[in-house]
Amino acid sequence: MTVDIALENLYYAYPPPMQGSEAIPVLQGINLEIGRGESVALLGRVGAGKTTLCMTLNGLVPQATGGIFRGNVRVLGLNTKEHPVADLAQHVGLVFQDPESQLVQMRVEDEVAFGPENLGVPAAEIEERVTWALEAVGLAAYRDRSPLLLSGGEKQRLAIAAMLAMRPRVLVLDEPTASLDPVGKAAVFRVLQELRRRQDITIFMATQEIERITRFADRVLVLHQGQIVLDGPPASILAQVPKLEELGIGAPQIMELAHLLSQRSKHRYHFTGDAQAFKELRRRARKARLHKAHGGLPPAVPPPALRPNPFADRSQVTVENVSFAYADGTPALRNVSLILHPGDFVALLGPNGAGKTTLVRHLNGLLRPASGRVLVERQDTRTTGVAELAHLVGYVFQNPDHQIFAPTVEEEIAFGLRVQQLPATIVSRRVNEVLERFGLQPYAGTPPALLGFAQRRQVALGAIIAMHPNVLILDEPTGGLDWRSRQELLALLSSLNALGHTVVLVTHDMRLVAEHARRAVVLVDGRLLFDGDTRELFRQREVLAQAQLALPPVTRLANRLSAEGLPPDVLTCAEFADAWLARLRKGARRANMRSHGRTSGSGAAVAAGKPAHKGKTGRGGNKGQGENGR
Amino acid sequence: MGADFDLYVRRNTWLHHLDPRVKLLFVVETSLLLFVWPTIWAALAAILLCSAAFRLAQIPRRSVTAIYRTMLPLATLVFALSALFGTAGDGNPVWLQAGPLVISPGSVLQGALLALRLLALALIIFVWLFTTDQASMVRGFHALRLPYDWALTLALALRYLPIFAGLFSQVRDAQQARGLDLEQRGLLQRLRAYRPVLVAMIINALRQSERLGWALEARALGAGGITRSVFRPLHLRRADYILLTVLVVGLVISVTLRLI
Numbered sequence: 023m024t025v026d027i028a029l030e031n032l033y034y035a036y037p038p039p040m041q042g043s044e045a046i047p048v049l050q051g052i053n054l055e056i057g058r059g060e061s062v063a064l065l066g067r068v069g070a071g072k073t074t075l076c077m078t079l080n081g082l083v084p085q086a087t088g089g090i091f092r093g094n095v096r097v098l099g100l101n102t103k104e105h106p107v108a109d110l111a112q113h114v115g116l117v118f119q120d121p122e123s124q125l126v127q128m129r130v131e132d133e134v135a136f137g138p139e140n141l142g143v144p145a146a147e148i149e150e151r152v153t154w155a156l157e158a159v160g161l162a163a164y165r166d167r168s169p170l171l172l173s174g175g176e177k178q179r180l181a182i183a184a185m186l187a188m189r190p191r192v193l194v195l196d197e198p199t200a201s202l203d204p205v206g207k208a209a210v211f212r213v214l215q216e217l218r219r220r221q222d223i224t225i226f227m228a229t230q231e232i233e234r235i236t237r238f239a240d241r242v243l244v245l246h247q248g249q250i251v252l253d254g255p256p257a258s259i260l261a262q263v264p265k266l267e268e269l270g271i272g273a274p275q276i277m278e279l280a281h282l283l284s285q286r287s288k289h290r291y292h293f294t295g296d297a298q299a300f301k302e303l304r305r306r307a308r309k310a311r312l313h314k315a316h317g318g319l320p321p322a323v324p325p326p327a328l329r330p331n332p333f334a335d336r337s338q339v340t341v342e343n344v345s346f347a348y349a350d351g352t353p354a355l356r357n358v359s360l361i362l363h364p365g366d367f368v369a370l371l372g373p374n375g376a377g378k379t380t381l382v383r384h385l386n387g388l389l390r391p392a393s394g395r396v397l398v399e400r401q402d403t404r405t406t407g408v409a410e411l412a413h414l415v416g417y418v419f420q421n422p423d424h425q426i427f428a429p430t431v432e433e434e435i436a437f438g439l440r441v442q443q444l445p446a447t448i449v450s451r452r453v454n455e456v457l458e459r460f461g462l463q464p465y466a467g468t469p470p471a472l473l474g475f476a477q478r479r480q481v482a483l484g485a486i487i488a489m490h491p492n493v494l495i496l497d498e499p500t501g502g503l504d505w506r507s508r509q510e511l512l513a514l515l516s517s518l519n520a521l522g523h524t525v526v527l528v529t530h531d532m533r534l535v536a537e538h539a540r541r542a543v544v545l546v547d548g549r550l551l552f553d554g555d556t557r558e559l560f561r562q563r564e565v566l567a568q569a570q571l572a573l574p575p576v577t578r579l580a581n582r583l584s585a586e587g588l589p590p591d592v593l594t595c596a597e598f599a600d601a602w603l604a605r606l607r608k609g610a611r612r613a614n615m616r617s618h619g620r621t622s623g624s625g626a627a628v629a630a631g632k633p634a635h636k637g638k639t640g641r642g643g644n645k646g647q648g649e650n651g652r
Numbered sequence: 653m654g655a656d657f658d659l660y661v662r663r664n665t666w667l668h669h670l671d672p673r674v675k676l677l678f679v680v681e682t683s684l685l686l687f688v689w690p691t692i693w694a695a696l697a698a699i700l701l702c703s704a705a706f707r708l709a710q711i712p713r714r715s716v717t718a719i720y721r722t723m724l725p726l727a728t729l730v731f732a733l734s735a736l737f738g739t740a741g742d743g744n745p746v747w748l749q750a751g752p753l754v755i756s757p758g759s760v761l762q763g764a765l766l767a768l769r770l771l772a773l774a775l776i777i778f779v780w781l782f783t784t785d786q787a788s789m790v791r792g793f794h795a796l797r798l799p800y801d802w803a804l805t806l807a808l809a810l811r812y813l814p815i816f817a818g819l820f821s822q823v824r825d826a827q828q829a830r831g832l833d834l835e836q837r838g839l840l841q842r843l844r845a846y847r848p849v850l851v852a853m854i855i856n857a858l859r860q861s862e863r864l865g866w867a868l869e870a871r872a873l874g875a876g877g878i879t880r881s882v883f884r885p886l887h888l889r890r891a892d893y894i895l896l897t898v899l900v901v902g903l904v905i906s907v908t909l910r911l912i
Contacts, residue, residue: 082866111872123860124867126804128787128811135883137871142878145885152883170814188872388825412831423859424819425826427852437848441831471855485830 023057026192026224027079032093034074034083039472045090048074050248052093056241058191059221061214063235063256064228066245067270067504068476072228073119075245076196079226080114081107097192112141115185117195119502121177125184130156130172131165133180137188148187155183159213173374175199175206179213193217195227200502203374203530204572207231214238230504233274233575236260236295244269257294272505275533275575279595286599287606296575300582303602307586310606331540333364338524339385339415339493344394346380354380356548357394362493362526367519369539369556370528373570377548378528382495385526386415399492413442416491420498422475422482431473431481432457432466438489456484459514476507483511493524500531512538533574536560536593544569560591659781667709668783671892672792674899679780681899686769688910692761695768702775709783723774727767735763786810795886808864816857823852 032052035045048071056062066072077083081102084091095102098113118124127133134155138148156162159179164172169180178198185193195214199207211234217223218238229235235242235256242259244252246269252259260266263273263281273281276299280291289306293299339362346355354377362368362385370378383389384396387403387410396403398414419425428434435456439449457463460480465473470481486494494515500508516538519525529535535542535556542559544552552565559565560577573581580592580601587605592598682698706716737752738759748755784792786807794803827849828834834849836842888896 077866080870082869086866086869106874106876107869108872108875111870111875116870118863118867118870120860120863122815123863124870126808126811126864126868126871128785128790128807132787132883139881139883140872140875140878142875142881144881145883148881148883170811184871383825386829388829407833407835408828409831409833409835412829417826417829419822419826419829421822423856424823424852425830427827427848427855437832438830441833471859489831 025055026058026060026098027054027056027226028094028096029054029078030094030096032078032095033090034078034092035090036074036087037089048248049078052248052250054243054250054253056224056226058224060241061218061225061239062227062241062243063239064226064243064245065230065232065235065271066228068502068507069474070245071248072245073196076116076194076226076228078102079192079194080110080116081105082116108140111137111190112188113190114192114194115182115188115190117178117181117185117193117198119197119200121174121181121201124181125169125177128168128170129165130161130167130169130180133169134183134187137184141188151187151189155187158186158216159183160209173206174202175209178202178206178210182210182213190223192224192226195225195229197228197230197502199229199231205373205570207234211238230271230502232260232272232505236274244271246270261292261294267505270504270506272509275595276579279576279579279598282595282599283602286603296579299579303579303583304586307583307605331363331365331367333522336363337361338364338366338399340397341381341384342394342396344381344384344391344396346377346384346389346392354548355384355391358545358548358550359394360543360550360553362524364492364524365519365522366524366526366541367515367539368524368526368541368543369535370526370543370545371530371535371569371571372545372551376545376569378545379497380548381545382417382497382526382528385493385495386417387411388417409441412438412491413489414491415493415495416486416489418483418486418494418496418499420501422478423471425482425485426470426478429469430467431462431470434470434481435485435488438485442489452488452490456488459487460484475502476504479503479507487518491523493526494518495526495528497528498530499527500529500534508534532571536574536577544571557591557593560593659778660785661709661711661715661782662785663710663783665709665783666891667705667779669889669891670783670895671886671888672784672788673795673886674888674892674895675780675784676792676796677899678895679776681903682776683773685903685906686772688906690765690769692765692768695765695772698772699768699775702772702779705779706775706782709779711782715782719774719778720771723771727771730770731763731767733763734766735760738762791884791886794882800880815860816853819856820849820853823856824849827852 029052032049033047034049035047038045052075064072064075074083077087078095079097079102081095083089084103085107091103097110100110100113102110125133127136131152134152135148138151143151152165153162156165159182161176161179161183164176164180169177172180182193182195182198199210202210211231214225214227215238218225218240227238239256242252242254242256243250244259244266251269252262252265260274260277261280263277266273272278276293276296280293280299283289283291291302293302339360341358341360344355344358345353347353358377358381360381370382372378380389384391384403385398387396387398387406387408390396390404398406398411401411401414403411426434428437432453435453436449439452444452457466460483462477462480462484465477470478473481483496483499496515499511503511512534515525515527527534527539539556541554542552542556543550544559544565546569551569552559552562560573565571566573572578574593576595576598577590577592580588580598581590584590587608588598588601592601682701686694686698703716735755736759738754738756744756744758746754746756790803790807790810793806794800824834832845832848834842834845836845
């Protein structure tokens with residue numbers, strides 16, 4: 023095997039952020055060899071050092087960043103300490119996380135030509151390379167466009183093409199899909215799979231996309247506190263569910279399911295992918311059918327994991343026939359009606375450009391309806407200022423950096439409270455509460471801009487939560503978070519929700535929706551397509567297809583196994599396990615089961631243009647029926 | 653966010669395909685001629701010429717009226733000032749005189765000339781802005797031997813303008829959503845209220861420019877011992893040569909006529 027990348031005993035610490043503070047160690051003794059043509063996925067929590075490791079591979083660390091660097095990094099035999107970044111660039115391509123800060127030209131083809139131009143490639147060959155690279159990423163038809171007008175996924179594919187055009191032997195990608203929607207993610211992964219298939223380029227990618235990497239990587243590395251703690255083929259690494267959870271990165275849902283099933287029965291389940299899991303379970307289900315059934319029917323359906331909302335009859339936010347168009351005349355919302363009840367936990371879903379962000383911006387008055395009205399606790403947003411609504415409706419933006427400005431973390435959190443002119447004692451009490459809740463006390467006096475991404479995000483969220491808003495809106499809150507941070511965030515949201523705060527999540531994360539949201543609202547093309555119980559949504563194939571929503575892996579698996587008697591609307595691993603074990607026990611009496619648990623809920627699809635709240639309330643439908651009496 | 657700061661109107665006409673250097677020459681020459689011939693007729697001719705160019709380049713009427721709307725207050729002001737405070741000159745008729753106010757046919761004519769010339773200049777520049785995309789502008793400047801670093805800096809500035817504008821509105825919204833009241837009355841108060849927005853903007857801009865520097869290095873900018881090559885160097889085509897000839901002949905004729 024030819025070794026393309028070799029790291030020997032690599033230690034690295036960033037220079038101290040402020041005078042007098044200490045250097046921050048990031049990489050702590052890494053030894054690694056990567057062979058030609060390998061596709062490697064690097065997993066690890068936010069702050070584990072993934073970005074730093076990627077940047078050592080083309081010499082940006084330490085050449086551009088400074089700091090303390092020990093050990094050696096050799097790429098194609100070139101020591102990165104001895105060769106300038108610009109010279110290494112023809113051998114190592116580096117794609118960054120943020121699409122905005124790596125595209126530098128004003129036309130797609132100029133963008134791709136930029137690298138070869140810098141390398142002095144003759145014009146005729148540049149033309150060839152541009153054509154080839156754009157074809158490789160599926161952007162051949164976009165040559166003449168402005169990169170600014172591309173979608174996130176297209177921008178990242180363009181960034182990859184820009185690197186490919188320099189014909190590097192090694193392609194390094196630092197979380198290239200972290201800020202993309204599912205459609206964009208899928209497109210980028212398709213490009214990477216194709217590159218992997220050709221095997222003439224070594225790919226090293228830092229990522230959080232644990233669900234997607236089985237189909238991409240030959241080898242998985244886990245970076246934890248600056249060291250490589252796991253290294254091996256995806257199937258064996260990803261099956262180590264407890265270990266992965268301990269490391270804070272979690273496992274693919276299908277592996278989690280295998281682990282759970284093994285725990286709850288005598289059989290050892292071992293899944294390597296969706297297709298194999300399906301075959302294995304179908305085989306076992308058919309075998310079970312041959313046995314005679316033991317005794318009576320087991321509980322046929324699991325109880326719903328989420329309790330119904332006790333305040334479902336009151337309204338907190340009312341959206342009445344709201345329409346809105348942007349300045350250029352493009353309609354963004356068309357006659358949307360929606361009622362949020364105190365204590366709701368709502369997921370707002372839909373493809374990009376469906377109007378999700380436009381809708382939530384109406385809920386706190388940032389946008390005002392062109393027609394119709396929005397009432398927040400009986401105040402009309404057309405006549406109430408955004409600042410006045412801020413203590414009723416908290417809005418956590420996708421990018422924490424858009425709201426961080428104060429000289430210290432403490433002042434950042436206190437800002438909203440001071441604006442409200444609350445007494446100093448209350449301000450300091452609430453600030454301390456938040457600092458404690460998020461474990462930010464050690465950083466109270468630190469400038470928030472110097473913290474890592476995960477902590478900046480905590481500060482941004484804490485600053486909103488300190489204001490105790492009745493309604494909490496989060497725009498894509500889990501993008502770029504690792505498994506542990508995601509779990510912690512959701513635990514926090516659930517606890518706030520249990521205290522009666524309304525939570526609205528704009529999200530693409532269907533697993534999050536399945537596990538946490540009681541109610542789902544789907545927008546497509548500015549219209550309200552569905553409003554109702556989450557479980558009901560999972561049964562509406564047409565709505566899901568129109569809104570480009572993909573079911574979580576266990577739901578898909580249960581769907582495929584519905585011929586074997588599994589309910590098609592399983593939401594979580596635990597529900598799947600219950601249904602599966604019940605199915606195995608029941609054996610031959612499968613036919614009974616299939617007719618059970620299918621009573622349809624009332625949260626049906628809303629006809630376009632029809633006010634939704636009339637047809638709504640799927641709460642307690644189907645599986646929740648047993649709960650209604652409580 | 654979008655390319656709000658890009659005035660370019662994407663159309664497929666021969667005016668759009670002209671070499672940016674030739675179009676730049678058109679701008680410079682026509683502006684010069686306006687001063688060589690300081691008459692209302694020359695200004696009107698330039699306005700007509702530009703209107704014809706807009707028609708040929710299929711520029712939407714909306715964009716054209718936008719220029720007139722922007723220029724109207726300024727042109728009116730210029731006209732009023734020179735018409736009211738102009739000098740009639742000795743022996744010329746005066747329509748009205750009151751203290752420093754002198755309204756005469758001469759001053760009115762002078763005012764009209766200045767206003768029309770201002771309008772013509774704006775239209776001439778917009779012919780270039782509407783039909784030349786930013787990439788060709790930069791290529792043009794580079795081909796005119798402007799150092800590459802300057803051309804790249806200009807390109808980056810143009811490219812990041814809409815991004816920063818988008819960033820500004822994002823940051824402003826985020827701060828407002830936290831209760832920051834930006835809808836205040838006094839100018840000073842409002843400026844003070846915008847401070848957090850600006851601080852967050854600057855932090856973001858710094859972060860982004862650091863990453864931009866890395867990205868440029870990762871794209872081999874400044875690789876040692878290499879002369880940069882140029883993808884799609886500019887070549888003059890037939891239409892370019894024709895227009896170039898027209899421009900040169902026009903310049904020679906008008907200057908000669910003027911000198912005689």
